Amino acid sequence: MRFAAFAFSLLMVLCASGAGERPNIILVLTDDQGYGDLGVHGNEAIDTPHLDAFASQALGMERFYVNPLCSPTRASIMTGRYHLRTGILHTSRGAAKMFGDEYTIAEAFRNVGYRTGIFGKWHLGDNYPMRPQDQGFEETLIHKSGGIGQTPDTDADYFNPVLWLNGERIKAKGYCTDLFFEGALSFLKEDTEKPFFLYIPLNVPHTSLVVADQYSRVFEEEGLSEATAKIYGMLKNLDDNFGAMMAQLETQGIDDDTLVVFMSDNGPTRGRYNADLRGAKANVYEGGIRVPFYVRWPDRLEAGKRIDRIAAHIDLFPTLLEIAGIDIPQDPVIDGKSLAPLLDREPVVIGMAGPYAVYAAYKIHRSSSLSKCNGDHAEVQAGELSEDGQCESFFCGYCESRTGAL
Numbered sequence: 007m008r009f010a011a012f013a014f015s016l017l018m019v020l021c022a023s024g025a026g027e028r029p030n031i032i033l034v035l036t037d038d039q040g041y042g043d044l045g046v047h048g049n050e051a052i053d054t055p056h057l058d059a060f061a062s063q064a065l066g067m068e069r070f071y072v073n074p075l076c077s078p079t080r081a082s083i084m085t086g087r088y089h090l091r092t093g094i095l096h097t098s099r100g101a102a103k104m105f106g107d108e109y110t111i112a113e114a115f116r117n118v119g120y121r122t123g124i125f126g127k128w129h130l131g132d133n134y135p136m137r138p139q140d141q142g143f144e145e146t147l148i149h150k151s152g153g154i155g156q157t158p159d160t161d162a163d164y165f166n167p168v169l170w171l172n173g174e175r176i177k178a179k180g181y182c183t184d185l186f187f188e189g190a191l192s193f194l195k196e197d198t199e200k201p202f203f204l205y206i207p208l209n210v211p212h213t214s215l216v217v218a219d220q221y222s223r224v225f226e227e228e229g230l231s232e233a234t235a236k237i238y239g240m241l242k243n244l245d246d247n248f249g250a251m252m253a254q255l256e257t258q259g260i261d262d263d264t265l266v267v268f269m270s271d272n273g274p275t276r277g278r279y280n281a282d283l284r285g286a287k288a289n290v291y292e293g294g295i296r297v298p299f300y301v302r303w304p305d306r307l308e309a310g311k312r313i314d315r316i317a318a319h320i321d322l323f324p325t326l327l328e329i330a331g332i333d334i335p336q337d338p339v340i341d342g343k344s345l346a347p348l349l350d351r352e353p354v355v356i357g358m359a360g361p362y363a364v365y366a367a368y369k370i371h372r373s374s375s376l377s378k379c380n381g382d383h384a385e386v387q388a389g390e391l392s393e394d395g396q397c398e399s400f401f402c403g404y405c406e407s408r409t410g411a412l
C-alpha cells in the first residue's frame with residue numbers, strides 16, 4: 007500500500023515536471039540559527055521579513071530534526087546517512103573529517119549533468135580527498151575548518167576573510183555572508199542551459215559575533231543583550247541577502263522551476279528566544295535539534311502547506327534525488343527516507359512503518375549522549391544533562407516538547 011502510494015506520487019512528480027526536465031536545487035543552510043530565530047516562529051524582536059515571506063510561500067516541515075552540532079548535520083545532509091557511518095564524530099580535533107569515499111548529494115547531481123557549487127562553510131575536511139571539490143562540487147568558495155578565524159585561517163575575520171576559491175587561498179574583501187551570496191548569485195547567472203545544485207551553507211549566526219553596526223544597532227536600542235543584538239543583526243544581513251537571491255531567481259525567470267530549501271544545522275546558543283523549546287545547541291533536547299525547514303517550489307508545492315510528520319536531515323538526500331529523478335544508491339546504505347510523497351500536492355499520506363530513527367549521537371570523544379526517535383517517542387541519554395545519569399524519555403509531540411514534559 008505504502009509503496010503503491012509512493013510510486014503513484016513519484017509518477018505524478020515526474021509527469022508534472024516533464025520528461026527529462028529536472029528542477030534547479032538551492033539548499034541554504036544557516037549555522038546555529040535556532041527554531042526561534044525567525045519572525046514567523048513567534049519571535050517578535052527579530053527582523054526577518056524575506057525569510058518570513060519565503061516561509062509563507064513554502065511548504066514547512068514543522069518537526070524537522072538535525073544533529074545538535076555542525077559537522078554531523080552537514081555529513082548527513084551530504085550523504086543521507088548517519089554521521090557516524092561517514093567518519094564524522096564531532097566538530098574538531100580530528101573528528102570532523104568525512105571519509106573521502108562517501109557518495110555525496112553533489113556527486114549525485116553532478117553525475118547526471120547538474121552544475122554544482124558550494125558557497126560557505128563546508129566543515130567536513132580541509133584536505134584531499136575530503137574537500138568539497140573532491141566531493142562533487144565544481145565551483146567552490148569556502149572558509150576552512152569550522153569557522154572563519156579558526157585554523158588554518160588564523161587572523162581572519164568575518165570582514166575581509168581568508169577564503170578558498172576553487173582551491174586557491176584568497177584574501178577577500180567584504181562581509182562573509184555578502185561574499186558567499188555574491189558568489190552564489192554569480193554562479194546562478196553563469197549558465198541557463200544546465201540545471202544546477204547550489205549549496206549555500208552559511209557560517210552565521212555562529213560565533214564570532216561580528217556584523218556591521220547598521221545591522222545590530224537597532225536591536226541594541228531595543229534593549230537586547232549585545233550578543234543577541236549581534237546575532238539578530240547577522241540574521242538581518244542574511245535575510246537581506248536571501249531576499250536578493252530570491253529576487254535574482256525571479257529576474258532570471260527561473261523561480262518557478264527552482265526548488266529552494268531553507269534550514270539550519272542545529273539549535274541556537276543559549277540566552278535567547280527559542281520558541282519555548284527545551285535545551286539549545288549541543289543538547290539532544292528539541293531546542294538543540296529541531297530547526298526551521300522550509301521548501302519552496304512553486305511548480306510543485308503548495309504555498310503555506312505545513313506537515314507535522316517527523317523528518318530529518320538524512321531524508322534530504324533521497325528526497326531531492328527522488329524529485330530530480332535520480333536513482334538512489336543502495337550501497338552503501340542510505341539511512342534517510344524520501345519525503346517526496348509528503349511534499350507532493352496529492353493528498354498522499356505514508357506511514358512511517360518500522361523504526362524511524364532520528365539518531366543524534368554526538369560528543370563521542372567527550373561524553374556519551376544520544377537520542378533516537380521512532381516516530382512519536384524519543385529517548386535521550388545525556389550524561390551531562392541528566393543528574394542521575396538515567397536515560398530520559400519523552401514524547402516528540404509538539405505540545406509535550408513545548409511544555410517540557412518528561
Ligand SMILES: [Ca+2]
Binds near residue numbers: 037075272
Ligand atoms: Ca552549527
